[in-house]
């Protein structure tokens with residue numbers, strides 16, 4: 001017999017024997033009658049004083065025994081199969097490529113940035129020289145924005161595909177098996193580059209192709225359908241279809257699509273700041289002061305409130321993490337957060353953002369479909385340190401921001417390029433600043449101690465999701481204007497985050513394969 005049960009075990013006594021005993025009790029058998037247990041899901045419940053592991057467990061007993069391991073994914077060799085162009089080697093593009101191979105199609109990956117190794121040198125230049133390489137940075141290059149990300153693998157949406165399939169592929173390429181069971185799986189920026197490299201090895205070992213330092217600048221079209229792409233040097237790459245997975249920071253791609261009369265539309269997104277606290281404070285609040293005695297992970301939080309009919313919410317919270325300069329263009333300032341697998345930096349950070357729609361910024365309506373994107377771009381430029389020409393980020397103590405006054409000094413920070421005391425309450429548009437000022441007070445009702453002079457607001461957090469949507473046919477996932485062009489991932493405006501972008505890439509590859517089996 002196999003039963004699926006939910007149990008709670010105090011974190012102090014978390015061991016296989018204890019789980020077995022607790023599971024036996026729930027099933028109504030002796031502990032010795034349990035043949036095996038398999039944890040399906042694990043989360044921490046710290047809502048009350050006692051901190052518990054909340055587990056979903058498969059219990060094997062009677063004549064049922066656990067089977068060993070699971071089979072790894074088998075890929076055919078596709079070097080001589082029909083080529084499909086995949087633009088962008090982020091999560092959407094890479095998972096699309098793996099799925100194309102499963103369908104016996106050959107992915108030809110075109111990536112404007114460098115491989116993970118070369119990319120690291122350009123990221124080092126961000127810190128050493130304040131230099132942003134527009135093709136190789138925290139968003140562009142092998143693995144896309146997912147490579148030096150926090151590597152949180154949560155997604156709210158399970159409607160579009162199988163999250164576990166994506167997690168298993170990460171495990172097959174080097175991620176810890178715990179990600180399959182953790183309710184909030186996390187890889188960490190120290191492990192992601194190796195995993196991305198291993199994915200490349202799988203793709204090339206099975207006949208897929210990569211072209212780095214190759215920026216798509218145009219499409220080729222035959223009989224009303226996309227037949228390939230053209231790079232910055234005029235080289236052409238032909239394929240049975242084009243999967244466009246260029247992420248939400250590739251503004252040049254949106255311009256190219258619009259010039260080619262491919263329908264795009266403005267999409268609501270969110271803008272705000274990154275808030276940095278000491279991790280010890282967040283642990284104290286969330287674990288009720290229990291963390292030092294217990295071996296618990298750095299505590300996380302998720303906050304949301306309504307102010308003036310609009311959501312103000314935390315975004316991409318990085319416990320034990322650092323804040324990084326994530327602009328993709330020169331003379332702009334964008335921040336984002338990441339952490340390593342141990343999440344052991346003394347700081348916690350999270351975006352606190354306000355949703356923005358076209359009606360909030362009528363002064364940008366002249367830009368038509370680019371209304372939100374130009375607003376985002378101009379705000380990023382206004383946060384740049386024009387005098388020093390460095391990547392120093394404008395910052396303010398949380399309490400000063402709420403009271404509307406400049407900070408005379410700032411707490412220590414994880415943001416290595418440094419901070420510049422600045423009036424964020426004036427630099428942010430009023431409809432954003434006012435809502436955030438009220439939200440911080442409200443957040444303190446949910447997490448007593450969150451609103452503090454020791455928290456720093458650092459701007460600008462602006463790459464929360466795409467400000468543009470590439471309109472596609474819901475059924476075929478092709479662009480509504482042109483056949484065999486499959487916009488997918490975060491840049492298409494239908495996904496957000498690593499897992500949902502990966503799933504969207506898989507779905508696009510499935511649709512390409514369907515087309516192919518119908519002889520295109």
Ligand SMILES: Cc1cc2nc3c(=O)[nH]c(=O)nc-3n(C[C@H](O)[C@H](O)[C@H](O)COP(=O)(O)OP(=O)(O)OC[C@H]3O[C@@H](n4cnc5c(N)ncnc54)[C@H](O)[C@@H]3O)c2cc1C
Nearest residue numbers: 088090092112144145149150151152216247489490497498
């Ligand atoms: C610092 C940071 C931390 C993050 N942390 C998390 C997290 O913890 N969890 C999470 O779920 N999400 C996180 N994200 C967001 C996540 O990385 C993205 O949602 C995800 O990577 C989107 O995947 P994608 O494949 O759609 O696009 P991207 O990852 O943006 O990849 C697009 C790729 O296309 C390439 N490209 C663009 N234009 C062209 C062109 N013209 N020609 C050829 N190639 C082109 C780019 O170089 C890039 O490699 C983080 C992002 C950042 C920057």
